[in-house]
Amino acid sequence: MSTYSPNGVRQLPATVNEPVRSYAPGSPERASLQSRLKAMEGDRPDIAVVVNGEEIRRGKATNAVSPHKHQHVTATWHHATADDVRRAIDTGKEAWKEWSEWTWEERAAVFLKAADLLAGPWRDTINAATMLGQSKTVYQSEIDAACEMTDFFRFNVAFARELCAEQPISGPGMWNQSEYRALEGFVYAVTPFNFTAIGGNLPTAPALMGNVVLWKPASSAMLSAWYTLQLLHEAGLPKGVINFVPGDPALISDIALKHRDLAGVHFTGSTGVFNSMWSTIGQNMANYRSYPRIVGETGGKDFILAHPSADVQAFAVACIRGAFEYQGQKCSAASRIYVPKSLWPEVKARMVAMIDEIKMGDVNDFSNFMGAVIDQKAFDRITGYLADAKANATIIAGGKADGSTGWFVGPTLVETKDPNYRLMCEEIFGPILTAYVYDDAKWDETLRVVDATSPYALTGAVFAQDRAAVKQAHAALRHAAGNFYINDKCTGAVVGQQPFGGARASGTNDKAGSKLNLTRWVNARTVKETFVPAKDYKYPHMG
Numbered sequence: 271m272s273t274y275s276p277n278g279v280r281q282l283p284a285t286v287n288e289p290v291r292s293y294a295p296g297s298p299e300r301a302s303l304q305s306r307l308k309a310m311e312g313d314r315p316d317i318a319v320v321v322n323g324e325e326i327r328r329g330k331a332t333n334a335v336s337p338h339k340h341q342h343v344t345a346t347w348h349h350a351t352a353d354d355v356r357r358a359i360d361t362g363k364e365a366w367k368e369w370s371e372w373t374w375e376e377r378a379a380v381f382l383k384a385a386d387l388l389a390g391p392w393r394d395t396i397n398a399a400t401m402l403g404q405s406k407t408v409y410q411s412e413i414d415a416a417c418e419m420t421d422f423f424r425f426n427v428a429f430a431r432e433l434c435a436e437q438p439i440s441g442p443g444m445w446n447q448s449e450y451r452a453l454e455g456f457v458y459a460v461t462p463f464n465f466t467a468i469g470g471n472l473p474t475a476p477a478l479m480g481n482v483v484l485w486k487p488a489s490s491a492m493l494s495a496w497y498t499l500q501l502l503h504e505a506g507l508p509k510g511v512i513n514f515v516p517g518d519p520a521l522i523s524d525i526a527l528k529h530r531d532l533a534g535v536h537f538t539g540s541t542g543v544f545n546s547m548w549s550t551i552g553q554n555m556a557n558y559r560s561y562p563r564i565v566g567e568t569g570g571k572d573f574i575l576a577h578p579s580a581d582v583q584a585f586a587v588a589c590i591r592g593a594f595e596y597q598g599q600k601c602s603a604a605s606r607i608y609v610p611k612s613l614w615p616e617v618k619a620r621m622v623a624m625i626d627e628i629k630m631g632d633v634n635d636f637s638n639f640m641g642a643v644i645d646q647k648a649f650d651r652i653t654g655y656l657a658d659a660k661a662n663a664t665i666i667a668g669g670k671a672d673g674s675t676g677w678f679v680g681p682t683l684v685e686t687k688d689p690n691y692r693l694m695c696e697e698i699f700g701p702i703l704t705a706y707v708y709d710d711a712k713w714d715e716t717l718r719v720v721d722a723t724s725p726y727a728l729t730g731a732v733f734a735q736d737r738a739a740v741k742q743a744h745a746a747l748r749h750a751a752g753n754f755y756i757n758d759k760c761t762g763a764v765v766g767q768q769p770f771g772g773a774r775a776s777g778t779n780d781k782a783g784s785k786l787n788l789t790r791w792v793n794a795r796t797v798k799e800t801f802v803p804a805k806d807y808k809y810p811h812m813g
Protein backbone atom coordinates (compact mmCIF):
# COMPACT_ATOMS: atom_id res chain seq x y z
CA MET A 271 0.00 0.00 0.00
CA SER A 272 1.17 3.53 -0.77
CA THR A 273 1.92 5.67 2.24
CA TYR A 274 0.86 8.78 0.32
CA SER A 275 -1.09 11.00 2.70
CA PRO A 276 -2.25 14.23 1.05
CA ASN A 277 -2.07 17.47 3.03
CA GLY A 278 -5.33 18.78 4.47
CA VAL A 279 -7.30 19.19 7.68
CA ARG A 280 -10.59 17.91 6.38
CA GLN A 281 -14.21 18.90 7.01
CA LEU A 282 -16.93 16.28 6.69
CA PRO A 283 -20.15 16.37 4.70
CA ALA A 284 -22.96 17.72 6.94
CA THR A 285 -23.92 15.14 9.56
CA VAL A 286 -27.71 15.05 9.75
CA ASN A 287 -30.21 12.33 10.64
CA GLU A 288 -31.57 10.41 7.69
CA PRO A 289 -35.19 11.58 7.12
CA VAL A 290 -37.80 8.88 7.81
CA ARG A 291 -39.98 8.14 4.78
CA SER A 292 -43.73 7.73 5.25
CA TYR A 293 -44.63 4.93 2.80
CA ALA A 294 -48.12 6.43 2.71
CA PRO A 295 -50.51 5.07 0.06
CA GLY A 296 -49.60 6.50 -3.34
CA SER A 297 -46.04 7.48 -2.35
CA PRO A 298 -43.22 6.48 -4.71
CA GLU A 299 -41.25 4.86 -1.88
CA ARG A 300 -44.18 2.56 -1.11
CA ALA A 301 -44.41 1.28 -4.69
CA SER A 302 -40.66 0.80 -4.89
CA LEU A 303 -40.44 -1.14 -1.60
CA GLN A 304 -43.44 -3.29 -2.41
CA SER A 305 -41.90 -4.40 -5.67
CA ARG A 306 -38.60 -5.21 -3.89
CA LEU A 307 -40.49 -7.20 -1.22
CA LYS A 308 -42.18 -9.21 -3.92
CA ALA A 309 -38.91 -9.97 -5.66
CA MET A 310 -37.13 -10.91 -2.43
CA GLU A 311 -39.94 -13.19 -1.22
CA GLY A 312 -39.00 -15.41 -4.15
CA ASP A 313 -35.24 -15.25 -3.48
CA ARG A 314 -33.51 -17.68 -1.24
CA PRO A 315 -29.90 -16.55 -0.84
CA ASP A 316 -27.34 -19.16 0.16
CA ILE A 317 -25.59 -17.30 2.99
CA ALA A 318 -21.93 -18.11 3.45
CA VAL A 319 -19.28 -17.70 6.10
CA VAL A 320 -17.03 -14.93 4.75
CA VAL A 321 -13.35 -14.98 5.65
CA ASN A 322 -10.96 -12.60 3.95
CA GLY A 323 -13.57 -12.04 1.23
CA GLU A 324 -13.86 -15.76 0.49
CA GLU A 325 -17.35 -17.28 0.73
CA ILE A 326 -17.25 -20.62 2.53
CA ARG A 327 -20.16 -23.08 2.43
CA ARG A 328 -18.98 -26.28 4.02
CA GLY A 329 -20.53 -26.19 7.52
CA LYS A 330 -23.99 -27.33 8.48
CA ALA A 331 -26.79 -25.50 6.62
CA THR A 332 -29.88 -24.08 8.34
CA ASN A 333 -33.00 -22.46 6.89
CA ALA A 334 -34.04 -18.96 7.92
CA VAL A 335 -37.82 -18.35 7.86
CA SER A 336 -40.29 -15.47 8.03
CA PRO A 337 -41.65 -15.25 11.61
CA HIS A 338 -45.11 -14.24 10.33
CA LYS A 339 -45.19 -17.17 7.89
CA HIS A 340 -42.87 -19.76 9.34
CA GLN A 341 -43.27 -22.25 6.49
CA HIS A 342 -41.67 -19.67 4.22
CA VAL A 343 -37.90 -20.05 3.87
CA THR A 344 -36.13 -16.74 3.26
CA ALA A 345 -32.54 -18.02 3.07
CA THR A 346 -30.23 -20.90 3.83
CA TRP A 347 -27.18 -20.11 5.91
CA HIS A 348 -24.01 -22.04 6.59
CA HIS A 349 -22.44 -22.44 10.01
CA ALA A 350 -18.80 -21.59 10.55
CA THR A 351 -16.64 -24.52 11.61
CA ALA A 352 -13.97 -24.20 14.30
CA ASP A 353 -11.39 -24.03 11.51
CA ASP A 354 -13.25 -21.19 9.79
CA VAL A 355 -13.25 -19.22 13.04
CA ARG A 356 -9.53 -19.71 13.60
CA ARG A 357 -8.80 -18.76 10.02
CA ALA A 358 -10.98 -15.67 10.32
CA ILE A 359 -8.94 -14.55 13.34
CA ASP A 360 -5.66 -15.25 11.54
CA THR A 361 -6.58 -13.45 8.31
CA GLY A 362 -7.94 -10.59 10.37
CA LYS A 363 -4.47 -10.22 11.83
CA GLU A 364 -3.06 -9.83 8.32
CA ALA A 365 -5.73 -7.30 7.33
CA TRP A 366 -5.00 -5.34 10.52
CA LYS A 367 -1.46 -4.52 9.38
CA GLU A 368 -2.75 -2.38 6.56
CA TRP A 369 -6.18 -1.24 7.82
CA SER A 370 -4.88 0.05 11.15
CA GLU A 371 -2.41 2.24 9.23
CA TRP A 372 -5.02 3.93 7.06
CA THR A 373 -5.76 7.51 8.07
CA TRP A 374 -9.10 8.03 9.79
CA GLU A 375 -10.29 9.94 6.73
CA GLU A 376 -9.54 7.01 4.43
CA ARG A 377 -11.53 4.68 6.64
CA ALA A 378 -14.29 7.26 7.08
CA ALA A 379 -14.80 7.38 3.31
CA VAL A 380 -15.83 3.71 3.33
CA PHE A 381 -18.56 4.29 5.91
CA LEU A 382 -19.77 7.58 4.44
CA LYS A 383 -20.17 5.78 1.15
CA ALA A 384 -21.99 2.91 2.91
CA ALA A 385 -24.37 5.49 4.42
CA ASP A 386 -25.18 6.98 1.03
CA LEU A 387 -25.64 3.55 -0.56
CA LEU A 388 -27.96 2.52 2.26
CA ALA A 389 -29.99 5.73 2.15
CA GLY A 390 -30.18 5.38 -1.65
CA PRO A 391 -29.97 2.27 -3.82
CA TRP A 392 -29.76 -0.27 -0.97
CA ARG A 393 -32.63 1.11 1.12
CA ASP A 394 -35.36 -1.16 -0.25
CA THR A 395 -33.21 -4.28 -0.03
CA ILE A 396 -32.22 -3.77 3.60
CA ASN A 397 -35.78 -2.79 4.56
CA ALA A 398 -37.27 -5.77 2.74
CA ALA A 399 -34.76 -8.14 4.36
CA THR A 400 -35.66 -6.76 7.81
CA MET A 401 -39.39 -7.03 7.15
CA LEU A 402 -39.25 -10.55 5.74
CA GLY A 403 -36.62 -11.92 8.10
CA GLN A 404 -37.45 -10.18 11.39
CA SER A 405 -41.17 -9.40 10.88
CA LYS A 406 -40.87 -5.64 11.24
CA THR A 407 -43.63 -3.45 9.84
CA VAL A 408 -42.52 -1.01 7.19
CA TYR A 409 -42.24 1.88 9.66
CA GLN A 410 -40.32 -0.15 12.25
CA SER A 411 -37.95 -1.31 9.55
CA GLU A 412 -37.49 2.16 8.10
CA ILE A 413 -36.53 3.73 11.45
CA ASP A 414 -34.13 0.87 12.19
CA ALA A 415 -32.58 -0.68 9.09
CA ALA A 416 -32.64 2.38 6.83
CA CYS A 417 -32.41 5.43 9.08
CA GLU A 418 -30.67 4.32 12.27
CA MET A 419 -28.04 2.33 10.42
CA THR A 420 -27.35 5.25 8.06
CA ASP A 421 -27.11 7.52 11.10
CA PHE A 422 -24.66 5.17 12.83
CA PHE A 423 -22.37 5.23 9.79
CA ARG A 424 -22.50 9.03 9.38
CA PHE A 425 -22.45 10.11 13.02
CA ASN A 426 -19.69 7.71 14.02
CA VAL A 427 -17.49 9.33 11.41
CA ALA A 428 -18.22 12.76 12.86
CA PHE A 429 -17.49 11.48 16.39
CA ALA A 430 -14.24 9.88 15.20
CA ARG A 431 -13.15 13.24 13.85
CA GLU A 432 -14.01 14.92 17.16
CA LEU A 433 -12.07 12.28 19.06
CA CYS A 434 -9.00 12.60 16.84
CA ALA A 435 -9.15 16.38 17.29
CA GLU A 436 -8.81 15.99 21.07
CA GLN A 437 -5.17 16.89 21.58
CA PRO A 438 -3.19 17.85 24.67
CA ILE A 439 -1.74 21.30 25.29
CA SER A 440 1.99 21.87 24.85
CA GLY A 441 4.20 24.00 27.10
CA PRO A 442 7.00 26.15 25.66
CA GLY A 443 9.74 24.18 23.90
CA MET A 444 7.75 21.01 23.31
CA TRP A 445 5.00 19.46 21.21
CA ASN A 446 2.56 16.98 22.82
CA GLN A 447 0.37 14.85 20.65
CA SER A 448 -2.28 12.15 21.08
CA GLU A 449 -2.45 9.33 18.63
CA TYR A 450 -5.59 7.15 18.70
CA ARG A 451 -4.18 3.75 17.82
CA ALA A 452 -6.30 0.72 16.91
CA LEU A 453 -6.38 -2.01 19.55
CA GLU A 454 -3.77 -4.73 19.09
CA GLY A 455 -5.71 -7.84 18.13
CA PHE A 456 -9.31 -8.31 17.00
CA VAL A 457 -12.70 -7.19 18.27
CA TYR A 458 -15.43 -9.83 18.64
CA ALA A 459 -18.81 -8.32 17.66
CA VAL A 460 -21.86 -10.37 18.66
CA THR A 461 -25.15 -8.91 17.49
CA PRO A 462 -28.84 -9.38 18.47
CA PHE A 463 -31.79 -10.16 16.21
CA ASN A 464 -33.94 -7.18 17.04
CA PHE A 465 -32.17 -4.27 15.33
CA THR A 466 -30.63 -4.48 11.89
CA ALA A 467 -28.86 -1.21 12.73
CA ILE A 468 -27.16 -2.74 15.77
CA GLY A 469 -26.07 -5.59 13.51
CA GLY A 470 -24.42 -2.95 11.32
CA ASN A 471 -23.04 -0.80 14.12
CA LEU A 472 -21.32 -3.30 16.39
CA PRO A 473 -18.78 -4.46 13.79
CA THR A 474 -18.35 -1.11 12.03
CA ALA A 475 -17.74 1.20 15.01
CA PRO A 476 -14.51 -0.63 15.98
CA ALA A 477 -13.58 -1.03 12.28
CA LEU A 478 -13.87 2.72 11.75
CA MET A 479 -11.24 3.23 14.46
CA GLY A 480 -8.81 0.90 12.65
CA ASN A 481 -9.68 -2.44 14.22
CA VAL A 482 -10.42 -5.74 12.56
CA VAL A 483 -13.58 -7.54 13.61
CA LEU A 484 -14.94 -11.05 13.93
CA TRP A 485 -18.71 -10.60 13.45
CA LYS A 486 -21.10 -13.24 14.75
CA PRO A 487 -24.60 -12.25 13.61
CA ALA A 488 -27.81 -13.50 15.29
CA SER A 489 -29.20 -16.62 13.63
CA SER A 490 -32.69 -15.09 13.50
CA ALA A 491 -31.57 -11.95 11.67
CA MET A 492 -29.40 -13.62 9.07
CA LEU A 493 -31.01 -12.12 5.98
CA SER A 494 -30.49 -8.49 6.96
CA ALA A 495 -26.98 -9.21 8.30
CA TRP A 496 -26.02 -10.81 4.99
CA TYR A 497 -27.16 -7.84 2.94
CA THR A 498 -25.47 -5.45 5.37
CA LEU A 499 -22.19 -7.25 4.73
CA GLN A 500 -22.70 -7.01 0.95
CA LEU A 501 -23.40 -3.31 1.29
CA LEU A 502 -20.17 -2.75 3.24
CA HIS A 503 -18.16 -4.60 0.61
CA GLU A 504 -19.73 -2.50 -2.13
CA ALA A 505 -18.75 0.59 -0.15
CA GLY A 506 -15.11 -0.50 -0.37
CA LEU A 507 -14.47 -2.22 2.97
CA PRO A 508 -11.27 -4.20 2.38
CA LYS A 509 -11.39 -7.97 2.62
CA GLY A 510 -10.67 -9.43 6.02
CA VAL A 511 -11.43 -6.26 8.01
CA ILE A 512 -14.82 -7.66 9.04
CA ASN A 513 -14.99 -11.44 8.84
CA PHE A 514 -18.51 -12.88 8.96
CA VAL A 515 -18.95 -16.02 11.07
CA PRO A 516 -22.55 -17.14 11.56
CA GLY A 517 -23.00 -20.33 13.56
CA ASP A 518 -23.07 -21.94 16.96
CA PRO A 519 -22.44 -19.13 19.47
CA ALA A 520 -20.92 -21.45 22.07
CA LEU A 521 -18.40 -22.90 19.61
CA ILE A 522 -17.44 -19.55 18.12
CA SER A 523 -17.23 -17.81 21.49
CA ASP A 524 -15.13 -20.58 22.95
CA ILE A 525 -12.45 -19.91 20.32
CA ALA A 526 -12.78 -16.14 20.15
CA LEU A 527 -13.02 -15.38 23.86
CA LYS A 528 -10.05 -17.52 24.81
CA HIS A 529 -7.82 -16.25 22.02
CA ARG A 530 -4.65 -14.42 23.04
CA ASP A 531 -5.40 -11.65 20.54
CA LEU A 532 -8.91 -10.86 21.81
CA ALA A 533 -8.75 -7.07 22.10
CA GLY A 534 -12.41 -6.34 22.72
CA VAL A 535 -15.99 -7.56 22.78
CA HIS A 536 -18.79 -5.47 21.29
CA PHE A 537 -21.99 -7.18 22.36
CA THR A 538 -25.68 -6.42 22.42
CA GLY A 539 -28.13 -9.05 23.64
CA SER A 540 -29.38 -10.58 26.85
CA THR A 541 -27.80 -10.02 30.25
CA GLY A 542 -27.25 -13.75 30.86
CA VAL A 543 -25.19 -14.24 27.69
CA PHE A 544 -23.12 -11.14 28.39
CA ASN A 545 -22.43 -12.29 31.94
CA SER A 546 -21.23 -15.65 30.68
CA MET A 547 -18.91 -13.98 28.14
CA TRP A 548 -17.48 -11.69 30.83
CA SER A 549 -16.87 -14.63 33.11
CA THR A 550 -15.06 -16.59 30.36
CA ILE A 551 -12.84 -13.56 29.83
CA GLY A 552 -12.18 -13.34 33.56
CA GLN A 553 -11.08 -16.94 33.67
CA ASN A 554 -8.65 -16.34 30.81
CA MET A 555 -7.04 -13.14 32.03
CA ALA A 556 -3.55 -14.59 32.15
CA ASN A 557 -3.66 -15.49 28.44
CA TYR A 558 -4.33 -12.15 26.78
CA ARG A 559 -1.86 -9.86 25.14
CA SER A 560 -3.86 -6.78 26.33
CA TYR A 561 -6.81 -6.20 28.64
CA PRO A 562 -9.83 -6.80 26.41
CA ARG A 563 -12.31 -3.92 26.20
CA ILE A 564 -15.69 -5.35 27.20
CA VAL A 565 -18.71 -3.45 25.93
CA GLY A 566 -22.17 -4.93 26.29
CA GLU A 567 -25.63 -3.43 26.08
CA THR A 568 -28.09 -5.88 27.57
CA GLY A 569 -31.63 -6.41 28.87
CA GLY A 570 -34.25 -4.03 30.18
CA LYS A 571 -37.45 -3.81 32.19
CA ASP A 572 -38.54 -0.42 31.05
CA PHE A 573 -41.15 1.63 32.86
CA ILE A 574 -43.60 4.44 32.28
CA LEU A 575 -44.83 6.22 35.37
CA ALA A 576 -47.86 8.50 35.38
CA HIS A 577 -48.27 11.25 37.98
CA PRO A 578 -51.85 12.26 38.90
CA SER A 579 -51.29 15.42 36.78
CA ALA A 580 -50.44 13.39 33.63
CA ASP A 581 -52.19 13.95 30.30
CA VAL A 582 -54.21 10.73 30.08
CA GLN A 583 -54.37 10.43 26.29
CA ALA A 584 -50.64 11.14 25.82
CA PHE A 585 -49.79 8.60 28.51
CA ALA A 586 -52.07 5.92 27.00
CA VAL A 587 -50.62 6.42 23.50
CA ALA A 588 -47.05 6.26 24.86
CA CYS A 589 -47.90 2.97 26.59
CA ILE A 590 -49.40 1.46 23.43
CA ARG A 591 -46.59 2.52 21.13
CA GLY A 592 -43.87 1.92 23.70
CA ALA A 593 -45.07 -1.56 24.62
CA PHE A 594 -46.37 -3.05 21.38
CA GLU A 595 -44.40 -1.65 18.46
CA TYR A 596 -42.19 -4.38 17.04
CA GLN A 597 -44.15 -6.79 19.23
CA GLY A 598 -42.44 -5.47 22.36
CA GLN A 599 -39.10 -6.85 21.15
CA LYS A 600 -37.11 -3.68 21.77
CA CYS A 601 -34.71 -3.56 24.68
CA SER A 602 -36.35 -0.19 25.41
CA ALA A 603 -39.97 -1.46 25.19
CA ALA A 604 -42.33 -0.37 27.95
CA SER A 605 -43.03 -3.40 30.07
CA ARG A 606 -44.30 -2.08 33.40
CA ILE A 607 -46.48 0.95 34.06
CA TYR A 608 -47.47 2.73 37.24
CA VAL A 609 -50.82 4.53 37.18
CA PRO A 610 -52.52 6.56 39.95
CA LYS A 611 -55.93 5.27 41.05
CA SER A 612 -57.60 8.52 39.98
CA LEU A 613 -56.50 8.09 36.34
CA TRP A 614 -56.70 4.31 35.97
CA PRO A 615 -60.36 3.95 34.80
CA GLU A 616 -59.79 6.46 32.00
CA VAL A 617 -56.33 5.13 31.08
CA LYS A 618 -57.65 1.58 31.02
CA ALA A 619 -60.66 2.46 28.82
CA ARG A 620 -58.50 4.27 26.28
CA MET A 621 -55.84 1.55 26.17
CA VAL A 622 -58.40 -1.23 25.79
CA ALA A 623 -60.02 0.65 22.91
CA MET A 624 -56.67 1.03 21.15
CA ILE A 625 -55.67 -2.60 21.77
CA ASP A 626 -58.98 -3.81 20.32
CA GLU A 627 -58.25 -1.78 17.21
CA ILE A 628 -54.64 -2.90 16.64
CA LYS A 629 -54.10 -4.93 13.47
CA MET A 630 -51.52 -7.69 13.54
CA GLY A 631 -50.43 -9.94 10.68
CA ASP A 632 -48.15 -10.38 7.68
CA VAL A 633 -45.93 -7.30 7.41
CA ASN A 634 -46.37 -7.30 3.63
CA ASP A 635 -49.78 -5.82 4.44
CA PHE A 636 -48.83 -2.23 5.30
CA SER A 637 -52.02 -1.64 7.29
CA ASN A 638 -50.75 -3.87 10.13
CA PHE A 639 -49.37 -2.27 13.29
CA MET A 640 -47.70 -5.48 14.49
CA GLY A 641 -46.07 -8.57 12.99
CA ALA A 642 -45.04 -11.84 14.64
CA VAL A 643 -42.49 -12.51 17.39
CA ILE A 644 -39.14 -13.75 16.21
CA ASP A 645 -39.21 -17.53 16.69
CA GLN A 646 -40.73 -20.55 18.39
CA LYS A 647 -38.54 -20.11 21.44
CA ALA A 648 -39.75 -16.53 21.90
CA PHE A 649 -43.36 -17.60 21.29
CA ASP A 650 -43.09 -20.29 23.99
CA ARG A 651 -41.42 -17.92 26.47
CA ILE A 652 -44.00 -15.17 25.98
CA THR A 653 -47.02 -17.49 26.07
CA GLY A 654 -45.57 -18.91 29.30
CA TYR A 655 -45.82 -15.40 30.78
CA LEU A 656 -49.40 -15.14 29.47
CA ALA A 657 -50.29 -18.36 31.28
CA ASP A 658 -48.74 -16.98 34.47
CA ALA A 659 -50.76 -13.77 34.10
CA LYS A 660 -53.98 -15.75 33.63
CA ALA A 661 -53.27 -17.66 36.84
CA ASN A 662 -51.85 -14.93 39.04
CA ALA A 663 -53.06 -11.55 37.78
CA THR A 664 -55.84 -10.03 35.66
CA ILE A 665 -55.71 -9.81 31.90
CA ILE A 666 -57.41 -6.55 30.99
CA ALA A 667 -57.09 -6.83 27.21
CA GLY A 668 -55.55 -9.24 24.69
CA GLY A 669 -53.99 -12.41 26.05
CA LYS A 670 -54.33 -14.39 22.83
CA ALA A 671 -51.61 -16.14 20.83
CA ASP A 672 -51.63 -18.29 17.72
CA GLY A 673 -48.51 -19.96 16.38
CA SER A 674 -50.08 -21.91 13.54
CA THR A 675 -49.00 -19.85 10.50
CA GLY A 676 -46.75 -17.32 12.19
CA TRP A 677 -45.64 -16.75 15.78
CA PHE A 678 -48.35 -14.23 16.66
CA VAL A 679 -48.89 -12.96 20.18
CA GLY A 680 -51.54 -10.27 20.56
CA PRO A 681 -50.92 -7.02 22.46
CA THR A 682 -51.79 -7.68 26.09
CA LEU A 683 -52.50 -5.48 29.10
CA VAL A 684 -52.24 -7.13 32.52
CA GLU A 685 -53.07 -5.65 35.92
CA THR A 686 -51.39 -6.80 39.11
CA LYS A 687 -51.92 -5.87 42.76
CA ASP A 688 -48.34 -6.86 43.60
CA PRO A 689 -45.59 -4.41 42.56
CA ASN A 690 -43.06 -7.27 42.83
CA TYR A 691 -45.02 -9.73 40.68
CA ARG A 692 -42.65 -11.41 38.22
CA LEU A 693 -44.24 -9.65 35.23
CA MET A 694 -43.21 -6.36 36.88
CA CYS A 695 -39.57 -7.50 37.33
CA GLU A 696 -38.46 -9.90 34.57
CA GLU A 697 -37.66 -9.04 30.96
CA ILE A 698 -40.34 -10.67 28.79
CA PHE A 699 -39.32 -9.30 25.40
CA GLY A 700 -42.81 -9.58 23.95
CA PRO A 701 -46.04 -7.58 23.71
CA ILE A 702 -47.14 -7.83 27.35
CA LEU A 703 -47.53 -4.71 29.44
CA THR A 704 -48.24 -4.99 33.16
CA ALA A 705 -49.87 -2.20 35.16
CA TYR A 706 -49.64 -1.51 38.86
CA VAL A 707 -52.19 0.96 40.19
CA TYR A 708 -51.01 3.07 43.13
CA ASP A 709 -52.78 5.34 45.61
CA ASP A 710 -52.47 8.96 44.47
CA ALA A 711 -51.17 9.83 47.93
CA LYS A 712 -48.28 7.37 47.57
CA TRP A 713 -46.33 9.15 44.82
CA ASP A 714 -43.09 9.32 46.83
CA GLU A 715 -43.27 5.66 47.76
CA THR A 716 -44.06 4.71 44.15
CA LEU A 717 -40.91 6.46 42.95
CA ARG A 718 -38.91 4.24 45.31
CA VAL A 719 -40.75 1.14 44.06
CA VAL A 720 -40.03 2.01 40.40
CA ASP A 721 -36.35 2.46 41.21
CA ALA A 722 -35.96 -0.77 43.18
CA THR A 723 -38.18 -3.25 41.35
CA SER A 724 -35.91 -4.74 38.69
CA PRO A 725 -32.19 -5.34 38.30
CA TYR A 726 -32.23 -3.44 34.98
CA ALA A 727 -31.90 0.28 34.31
CA LEU A 728 -32.28 0.84 30.59
CA THR A 729 -35.13 3.20 29.72
CA GLY A 730 -37.94 4.84 31.66
CA ALA A 731 -40.42 7.65 31.36
CA VAL A 732 -42.49 9.93 33.53
CA PHE A 733 -45.71 11.65 32.48
CA ALA A 734 -46.71 14.72 34.52
CA GLN A 735 -47.97 18.23 33.88
CA ASP A 736 -46.89 19.31 37.36
CA ARG A 737 -43.32 20.59 36.98
CA ALA A 738 -42.41 19.84 40.59
CA ALA A 739 -43.38 16.20 40.06
CA VAL A 740 -41.17 16.05 36.94
CA LYS A 741 -38.28 17.49 38.93
CA GLN A 742 -38.81 15.00 41.73
CA ALA A 743 -39.00 11.97 39.38
CA HIS A 744 -35.97 13.23 37.48
CA ALA A 745 -33.93 13.12 40.69
CA ALA A 746 -35.44 10.03 42.34
CA LEU A 747 -34.99 7.91 39.20
CA ARG A 748 -31.49 9.15 38.36
CA HIS A 749 -30.01 5.63 38.37
CA ALA A 750 -33.12 3.76 37.21
CA ALA A 751 -32.58 4.41 33.49
CA GLY A 752 -29.75 5.30 31.12
CA ASN A 753 -32.32 6.89 28.80
CA PHE A 754 -34.99 8.86 30.66
CA TYR A 755 -37.98 10.46 28.98
CA ILE A 756 -40.28 13.22 30.17
CA ASN A 757 -43.76 13.14 28.65
CA ASP A 758 -42.67 10.79 25.89
CA LYS A 759 -42.58 7.03 25.33
CA CYS A 760 -39.46 5.17 26.41
CA THR A 761 -38.53 3.85 22.94
CA GLY A 762 -37.27 5.40 19.71
CA ALA A 763 -33.83 6.83 20.59
CA VAL A 764 -32.23 8.58 17.61
CA VAL A 765 -28.47 8.51 16.95
CA GLY A 766 -26.89 11.86 17.72
CA GLN A 767 -29.97 13.00 19.65
CA GLN A 768 -30.47 10.49 22.49
CA PRO A 769 -27.23 8.47 22.87
CA PHE A 770 -28.46 5.04 23.95
CA GLY A 771 -27.58 2.65 26.78
CA GLY A 772 -28.52 1.67 30.31
CA ALA A 773 -26.92 1.09 33.68
CA ARG A 774 -27.04 -1.67 36.33
CA ALA A 775 -27.81 -5.06 34.67
CA SER A 776 -28.60 -3.30 31.39
CA GLY A 777 -25.01 -3.03 30.28
CA THR A 778 -21.78 -1.11 30.38
CA ASN A 779 -23.55 2.00 29.03
CA ASP A 780 -20.98 2.96 26.45
CA LYS A 781 -23.72 4.70 24.46
CA ALA A 782 -23.87 3.22 20.96
CA GLY A 783 -23.46 5.85 18.25
CA SER A 784 -21.54 8.32 20.39
CA LYS A 785 -17.97 9.40 21.02
CA LEU A 786 -18.06 7.55 24.35
CA ASN A 787 -18.42 4.28 22.45
CA LEU A 788 -15.60 5.03 20.02
CA THR A 789 -13.20 5.72 22.88
CA ARG A 790 -13.45 2.01 23.78
CA TRP A 791 -11.99 0.98 20.40
CA VAL A 792 -8.80 3.00 20.56
CA ASN A 793 -5.69 2.82 22.65
CA ALA A 794 -4.27 6.31 22.89
CA ARG A 795 -0.55 6.91 22.62
CA THR A 796 0.86 10.16 23.98
CA VAL A 797 3.91 11.51 22.21
CA LYS A 798 6.04 14.32 23.68
CA GLU A 799 8.75 15.88 21.57
CA THR A 800 11.20 18.30 23.18
CA PHE A 801 12.75 20.70 20.69
CA VAL A 802 15.83 21.74 22.67
CA PRO A 803 16.57 19.06 25.31
CA ALA A 804 18.34 19.83 28.61
CA LYS A 805 22.11 19.53 28.53
CA ASP A 806 22.86 19.79 32.30
CA TYR A 807 21.46 17.44 34.92
CA LYS A 808 21.66 20.07 37.74
CA TYR A 809 18.66 22.21 38.82
CA PRO A 810 19.01 25.93 39.77
CA HIS A 811 18.15 25.28 43.47
CA MET A 812 21.36 23.26 43.71
CA GLY A 813 23.53 26.33 42.99
Ligand code: NAD
Binds near residue numbers: 523770
Ligand atom coordinates in the same frame (compact mmCIF):
# COMPACT_ATOMS: atom_id res chain seq x y z
P1 NAD B 1 -29.37 -13.10 22.86
O1 NAD B 1 -28.59 -12.80 24.08
O2 NAD B 1 -30.16 -14.35 22.83
O3 NAD B 1 -28.42 -13.14 21.59
C1 NAD B 1 -27.55 -12.08 21.27
C2 NAD B 1 -26.37 -12.63 20.51
O4 NAD B 1 -25.62 -13.46 21.40
C3 NAD B 1 -26.76 -13.52 19.32
O5 NAD B 1 -25.85 -13.30 18.27
C4 NAD B 1 -26.62 -14.90 19.90
O6 NAD B 1 -26.37 -15.90 18.92
C5 NAD B 1 -25.41 -14.72 20.79
N1 NAD B 1 -25.28 -15.75 21.82
C6 NAD B 1 -26.23 -16.55 22.35
N2 NAD B 1 -25.67 -17.40 23.24
C7 NAD B 1 -24.35 -17.11 23.28
C8 NAD B 1 -23.24 -17.62 24.00
N3 NAD B 1 -23.38 -18.62 24.87
N4 NAD B 1 -22.03 -17.07 23.78
C9 NAD B 1 -21.87 -16.05 22.92
N5 NAD B 1 -22.87 -15.54 22.18
C10 NAD B 1 -24.11 -16.05 22.37
O7 NAD B 1 -30.31 -11.83 22.59
P2 NAD B 1 -31.36 -11.59 21.43
O8 NAD B 1 -32.56 -12.46 21.69
O9 NAD B 1 -30.74 -11.63 20.09
O10 NAD B 1 -31.75 -10.08 21.70
C11 NAD B 1 -32.60 -9.73 22.72
C12 NAD B 1 -31.87 -9.23 23.93
O11 NAD B 1 -31.02 -8.17 23.57
C13 NAD B 1 -32.80 -8.66 24.98
O12 NAD B 1 -32.36 -9.04 26.26
C14 NAD B 1 -32.66 -7.15 24.78
O13 NAD B 1 -32.98 -6.38 25.91
C15 NAD B 1 -31.23 -7.05 24.40
N6 NAD B 1 -30.96 -5.82 23.66
C16 NAD B 1 -30.35 -4.80 24.32
C17 NAD B 1 -30.10 -3.60 23.68
C18 NAD B 1 -29.43 -2.46 24.40
O14 NAD B 1 -29.01 -1.51 23.76
N7 NAD B 1 -29.32 -2.51 25.72
C19 NAD B 1 -30.45 -3.45 22.34
C20 NAD B 1 -31.06 -4.52 21.68
C21 NAD B 1 -31.30 -5.71 22.35
